[in-house]
Amino acid sequence: MTITPDTMTPDTVTPDTTALLTLDGVGKSFGSVRALDGVHLAVQPRSVHCILGENGAGKSTLCNAIYGTVSPDAGRMTLAGADYRPQGPVEALRAGVAMVHQHFSLIPTMTVGDNLLLGGDGFRPARRELAGDLDRIADTYGLSVDAKSTVRDLSVGARQRVEIVKALLRNPRLILLDEPTAVLDPAEIDALMATCAALTDDGKSVVLITHKLAEVARAADEATVLRGGTVVGGGRLADVSLSTLTELMLGDAPPVTAERAPRRDTPTNAPICLQVNGITVKGADGRTALSDVDLTVRAGEIVGIAGVEGNGQSELTAVLSGASTPDAGTVSVDGEDLTDTSPARRTRAGVAVIPEDRHAEGMVAALSIAENIAMPRLANYRRWGLLDRRRMRVDAADAITAYGVRAPGPDTTMGELSGGNQQKVVLARELATDRLRVVVAAQPTRGLDVGAVAFVLDRLRDAADAGAAVLVTSSEIDELIAVCDRVTVAYRGGLRGSVDTGDPRAAQTIGRLLTGVGE
Numbered sequence: 001m002t003i004t005p006d007t008m009t010p011d012t013v014t015p016d017t018t019a020l021l022t023l024d025g026v027g028k029s030f031g032s033v034r035a036l037d038g039v040h041l042a043v044q045p046r047s048v049h050c051i052l053g054e055n056g057a058g059k060s061t062l063c064n065a066i067y068g069t070v071s072p073d074a075g076r077m078t079l080a081g082a083d084y085r086p087q088g089p090v091e092a093l094r095a096g097v098a099m100v101h102q103h104f105s106l107i108p109t110m111t112v113g114d115n116l117l118l119g120g121d122g123f124r125p126a127r128r129e130l131a132g133d134l135d136r137i138a139d140t141y142g143l144s145v146d147a148k149s150t151v152r153d154l155s156v157g158a159r160q161r162v163e164i165v166k167a168l169l170r171n172p173r174l175i176l177l178d179e180p181t182a183v184l185d186p187a188e189i190d191a192l193m194a195t196c197a198a199l200t201d202d203g204k205s206v207v208l209i210t211h212k213l214a215e216v217a218r219a220a221d222e223a224t225v226l227r228g229g230t231v232v233g234g235g236r237l238a239d240v241s242l243s244t245l246t247e248l249m250l251g252d253a254p255p256v257t258a259e260r261a262p263r264r265d266t267p268t269n270a271p272i273c274l275q276v277n278g279i280t281v282k283g284a285d286g287r288t289a290l291s292d293v294d295l296t297v298r299a300g301e302i303v304g305i306a307g308v309e310g311n312g313q314s315e316l317t318a319v320l321s322g323a324s325t326p327d328a329g330t331v332s333v334d335g336e337d338l339t340d341t342s343p344a345r346r347t348r349a350g351v352a353v354i355p356e357d358r359h360a361e362g363m364v365a366a367l368s369i370a371e372n373i374a375m376p377r378l379a380n381y382r383r384w385g386l387l388d389r390r391r392m393r394v395d396a397a398d399a400i401t402a403y404g405v406r407a408p409g410p411d412t413t414m415g416e417l418s419g420g421n422q423q424k425v426v427l428a429r430e431l432a433t434d435r436l437r438v439v440v441a442a443q444p445t446r447g448l449d450v451g452a453v454a455f456v457l458d459r460l461r462d463a464a465d466a467g468a469a470v471l472v473t474s475s476e477i478d479e480l481i482a483v484c485d486r487v488t489v490a491y492r493g494g495l496r497g498s499v500d501t502g503d504p505r506a507a508q509t510i511g512r513l514l515t516g517v518g519e
Helices: 059-067 089-094 112-117 129-143 156-168 188-199 214-217 242-250 313-321 345-346 356-362 369-381 389-402 419-431 450-465 479-482 506-514
Strands: 021-031 031-043 046-051 074-079 098-099 174-178 205-209 224-229 230-236 271-283 287-299 302-306 327-335 349-355 440-442 469-474 486-491 494-500
Touching: 021 059, 031 059, 031 224, 031 230, 046 059, 046 188, 046 214, 046 242, 059 089, 059 098, 059 174, 059 205, 074 506, 089 098, 089 349, 098 156, 112 129, 112 156, 129 156, 129 188, 156 174, 156 188, 188 214, 205 214, 214 242, 242 486, 271 313, 271 469, 271 506, 287 313, 287 327, 287 469, 287 494, 302 450, 302 506, 313 349, 313 440, 313 469, 345 349, 345 369, 356 419, 356 450, 369 389, 369 419, 389 419, 419 450, 440 450, 450 469, 450 479, 469 479, 469 506, 479 486, 479 506, 486 506, 494 506
Parallel strands: 046 205, 046 224, 098 174, 174 205, 302 469, 302 486, 349 440, 440 469
Antiparallel strands: 021 031, 021 074, 224 230, 271 287, 271 327, 486 494
8 A cells, every 4th residue: 555645644544563663653853843743654574664755854863763862752652562662772772673873883993893892782792702793694694894904994885884784793673774875885785785685584674764766676665755754655665656756755846867967068178177197095904095096177077986985986085185195196286286285275276075974074063054164264254363153154044045955044063964964064065165176076965865966966067167177986877977077987996997978878888897897
C-alpha cells in the first residue's frame, strides 16, 4: 500500500504489532523550530527502510530521536512491541540499536583498533578477540578495515567504513545509517548495498537515510518521505515509484535535475588562472599520493576531476587550499606563485575552497552562521577596532535567503543545521570571496538533496561565467558531465585523460579511465 498524507494521520494510523520499531506521533522542537511534527513510522523486521527528504526535512533528527541523542517532546516509540524511550545512546545500544552518524566520531590521533575498542555503553571487545571480529565482519558484510592504521591518515571513505564496523561490533538488531554513502566511492557503495542485504539476511533491520534515489531502488524494502518534519508519503517500493518519491520530496517545487546547461563558449585562448606544475606529495607512510601532476584551468572554464576515493584528489585539494605543502612542484594563480603561502594569503588572491569534509575543515560548529560566513574576511567587518556584528548578521541573512539555507536566522549555530544546510553556508561564504579568481570545489554536492544539487551546480556555473577558473572533484560522473567543460581522472596519484563533456560517449570514456583502461 502506498502511504499518502491523506491515509497517514494520527486518527487513522493503527499500531503495527509486527514491526520491530514503531513511531506514533513523535514530535520534537528546537526553540521555535518544529523539527519533527507527528511522525508515524513502522520499520519491519529483516528489512531496509529508507528515510527521504530535502535538507532540513528532519531526517537526522528522527534518527537521533530513535538513538536517544535527542528526546522527543511528543509521541511514543516501541521496540519489539515494548515501550522504547532511550535517555541516551548508551540505553539505545543496550537495547540493540546502533547508529552511524553523518559526521565522524572517531579520534583522529588513535589507531583504528583503539577507536574500535572504545565503548561508551560499557561494551569493550577484548583486544585479543578484535582481529577475529573484524575478519567475521569482513567476511559476512564485505567491510574490511586496517586496525593498525591511524585514523587521521585514512581517506574519508575509509573512516566511514570504520564507523560502520564499529556499529556492527555490537551486533545490533537495528542499525541507523545517516547518509552513509555520501563519502563512499562507487565500489564502496556497492559493498554497502551488499552489507544492507547481508544484515537483513541475518534478521536485522536497517534505517537508511540517503538522497540518492538509485540507492533506494537497490536497497530499500520501504521508504518514508519527510518534508518540514512531517511524513508526506511513502510505502513499499513495490507499490510506489521513484518518480512519486521525488515529487513527495520536492512538494510543489518544480522538478530540479542536474541536466547539463547549454554549453558555454569558453575560448581556448582565455588566460590561465590556475596552473599546477609537477606536484608531488608523499603520505605519512612514505607512499607517493601524488606524482608529478600538471593541471591548468583557464578563466571561465570548469574542469572536473573524477576519481575513486584514495587516488590523490584529496591530497591535491589540500595542496591547492594551502592546507599542505607539496614535496615538489608549484601552484600559481594568475601567474603568481602561491605554493608556500598560507590559506589566508590564497583567499586574498581570490582563491575559494569548498573542502570535501565540511564538518572538519569548512566550519566551526559552535559559531553562528554569521560568524562562519565572516570568518575569512573579518578585516572587512572591523569598525573602530571592534567587529561590526550588525553588518555581519545582515550579510549572513542575505546569504541565507540567496542560498536557501533552512535556519531560524544568522545567529543560529552551524551545529544546529543539517549537513546539507551547512554545505550551503560554506558555499555561500566561499563564493563571496573578494575578487574571486579560482574556485576549488571538492565534492560540493555531497550530502545535498536532489533539489539542492542543481542549485549548487548553477552557482559554480555562475562563478565561471563571471570569469573564475573552477575546479570540481567528485565521484558523481553525471554531475561532472552536467557542469564541466572537460573532465580528467585521478588514478593512482596521477591525472589521466582530458574528456570533452560535449562528447556523447564522455561517460563511457571517463568510466574506462577510472578503471585504469584507456588514455
